[in-house]
Amino acid sequence: MQQTLILLKPDAIQRRLIGSITARFEQKGLQLIGLKFVKADRALAEKHYAVHKGKPFYESLLEFLTSGPTVAMVWQGREAVQVCRNLMGLTDGAKAPPGTIRGDFALSVQNNLIHGSDSAENASLEISLWFKPEELLNWNIVDGTWVS
Numbered sequence: 001m002q003q004t005l006i007l008l009k010p011d012a013i014q015r016r017l018i019g020s021i022t023a024r025f026e027q028k029g030l031q032l033i034g035l036k037f038v039k040a041d042r043a044l045a046e047k048h049y050a051v052h053k054g055k056p057f058y059e060s061l062l063e064f065l066t067s068g069p070t071v072a073m074v075w076q077g078r079e080a081v082q083v084c085r086n087l088m089g090l091t092d093g094a095k096a097p098p099g100t101i102r103g104d105f106a107l108s109v110q111n112n113l114i115h116g117s118d119s120a121e122n123a124s125l126e127i128s129l130w131f132k133p134e135e136l137l138n139w140n141i142v143d144g145t146w147v148s
Ligand code: RTP
Pocket: 052, 057, 061, 090, 091, 109, 110, 111, 112, 114, 115, 116, 117, 118
């Protein structure tokens, strides 16, 4: 079982897409174990996107991520990191294939609605940035055998 961090970025909230996007993860069979509504401050955004420090889009990206509330979620399931990346689609909404979240709902490179961890190692780092351990709930899915 893997866990991954998903963020619905401020554009997803502004565009009233929380429900439509979250539905994709539920429908896939992933299990939601953490969920909160957070307005990230600069310090959190810097830690979250530390890997992009120095890139031309870095400042603009931090401004975007801190511009309004985000929904932070932890999803769990078989190969959850890659499964979520596949559901999200390519970074650039214009290039993301139809059927993916970005492919269906985004056109921009920056304002691409969603973040997903890109490796199991980064997932555990990012989960610890956004969630306290006690905010992750371990609950039994009654019919879990159908999606494991
Ligand atoms: P994310 O980290 O948010 O899940 O997105 P990603 O892996 O698909 O893309 P990444 O290369 O990690 O870029 C992080 C976020 O920075 C913004 N970006 N802007 N203007 C640009 O050229 C540019 N490139 C990337 C996007 O919001 C991207 O998701």
